[in-house]
Amino acid sequence: MKIISILKKLNKETPAEIYYAGRYVCNLVRRKKSTKIEIVVRQISLQTVSKYLRRHRKNLKIEKLKGCISFSTDDINFIIRNPKKRGKYSPYFTLKEDAKEKAFTVNAMYLPIASKGPKGLIDIYRGRNDIRNRKIKVIGKADLVTKQNPAIMMETLSLAAHLNYRIDSNLFYAIKSNHALVKKVSINRIKFEFIKIVMSQKPSKYLRTMHDSGLMHMIIPELSICDGVTQNRKYHKYDVLTHCLTACGNAERDLVLRLAALLHDVGKPQVREEVVRGGKYKVTFYNHEVTGAKMARRILRRLKFDKEMALVVSDLIYNHMYNYEPNRWSDAAVRRFIAKIHISNKEIKKLSRMPVFLLRKADRAANGLNLSEISPRQISFEKRIKQVYNQSRVLHVKDLNIDGTVLIEEFNLKPGPTIGHILNYLLSIVIEDQSMNQRDVLIEEVSKYLSTALK
Incomplete structure (x- = not known):
């Protein structure tokens, strides 16, 4: 029954x-x-x-x-x-x-x-x-409820995001007035509600409400200060915050992707410069992906995301600013990129589904210029990656004609991080010149590496 x-x-x-x-x-x-x-x-x-x-x-x-x-x-x-x-x-x-x-x-x-x-x-x-009326209201007086139970402020946003409802005006103003009380709420509870907002049907809408209410400033101030940070109008219609929120909304419903999209330009306010070159005014954000990756890792760890999640998201942010130029990128440069973002046999079959490419797609669609989500250059790049991948014999450490056991036996080394450093060094050499992947040649390179390291 x-x-x-x-x-x-x-x-x-x-x-x-x-x-x-x-x-x-x-x-x-x-x-x-x-x-x-x-x-x-x-x-x-x-x-x-x-x-x-x-x-x-x-x-x-x-x-x-x-x-x-x-x-x-x-x-x-x-x-x-x-x-x-x-x-x-x-x-x-x-x-x-x-x-x-x-x-x-x-x-x-x-x-x-x-x-x-x-x-x-x-x-x-x-x-x-x-x-x-598609409205979220609390039971009781909103101001008193938010003061007595500050956790209800983030819960309001997550419920509104889940149902795609608007927040009652009295409740919104109560949240805005009492937003500083969110500091009394446990980080784990904040993270729980934050994830529900990020994974909702329209995250950009409710993350904007989170910012407008003041909660964003209390929880992720690094993102909140992106509001009003203007960009080069040739490439971006929106300020940095609006662009990040829009990118998050454009990203597929995957937590890693949406967090990366939300935080991918969080480093821009830190590196923004206004320059005049040749009589032309220009805004630059050099190395914002490097700064942003470090900031994203700190933000996610502060919000109690585990180390692996923080690392994966920060790596995506670090790698999202690749600038492929067909006439300038050699096959070795393409191989370096393949190794850098860890493309393997599994990924090459569905290359356009690589997280870094999906992030780039969400990023491009959020520039407000009504461009196609995937540029002709990106299509050309993916085609080139497949060609180089199929022509290359060595792209990963496991492809080397030498391994950690050989290093330990030949050079009397102890197992540990040093073995990994040496193998990565050898990989960088072979990526530049595939003919170097010979046991005797690699052993000779290790000898040079160790003699230099000991000096």
């Missing part, structure tokens, strides 16, 4: 009052599917509910959590709880008391489990009306 059928049976056979609740009801009203169902049960304990479920559904693995029980079945996650009041749970609290514990009106609706359709909707705070 399906879980909902069992709960309907429980509702009919006992004094229990069982309701759909929370985000699930919001999605029902919005006619959206859910993979998570929240259930509120009155008049009977969760222990009674658990026993009843197990009696009708053997082998059901029910997990006891604080104030609720949880289990998954048929790809649906169920959360069943008693009503809540001031942080405590009881089967005898009312739905009105429970609704007060909710943050947002759209999540404070209930539907009796026996109802057919939303006709029996219990809507204490007019959440259905806010859904019709």
Whole structure:
């Protein structure tokens, strides 16, 4: 028997009052599917509910959590709880008391489990009306709510981004007035809500709201100060902040790509220079990708992203400013690029799907000049990469005719970082001249390298 059928049976056979609740009801009203169902049960304990479920559904693995029980079945996650009041749970609290514990009106609706359709909707705070108006409102006075619970400010943005709703004006002004209180919120909670904004359908829209409210300045001030930083109008219509937000919105729905797009030009304010050459005014941002990569790594580590994520994102930013010139790039230069961004047999088959190229695509589409996402030069570059890749025998350390074991045996070296440094040095030589990939030649080069290093 399906879980909902069992709960309907429980509702009919006992004094229990069982309701759909929370985000699930919001999605029902919005006619959206859910993979998570929240259930509120009155008049009977969760222990009674658990026993009843197990009696009708053997082998059901029910997990006891604080104030609720949880289990998954048929790809649906169920959360069943008693009503809540001031942080405590009881089967005898009312739905009105429970609704007060909710943050947002759209999540404070209930539907009796026996109802057919939303006709029996219990809507204490007019959440259905806010859904019709596509608006996010809090329960209570917005200024007081944001002061008492500063975490609700980032949660407001992430919920608005998830639903693609606007934020009630009173709530927005409360966030703007109290944005400095976000410093009281744990970094992990901020990161959790920030990721939901970045991964939403329209991240640029809600990241802009994050900036306008002052929250961006408190959380990522390095990005916030990009506002109003003008660029060379020949290549960019927008200021740096607008360009970064737009690039994030253009990027595919992948966290690494979107973070890289959001932060790819964060180093520009640090290196911006205004120069006059030949009587012409020009704005330059030399090496902004180098500065930006370092800044992005610090930002992501500060926001508690793991080292690997921070490294991958910063590497993308560092490499996004390649400037391919067909007549100037030798085959060796192309090989250096292949090695630099780690193109292997797997990637060469789907070269245009390389993250650095996808970032470049999002970057180009965000310049506001209505250019094609992929330039003719980029198409030519990818074709050249494939040609050089197929013609080259050595592009990675593993392709060398020498390895770490040989270095240890021939030169009495100990395993460690030095072995990696030597192999990378040899790779740089062979990338320039493929004929150098001979064991005797490479051993001779190692001898030269070590003799120089020891001086």
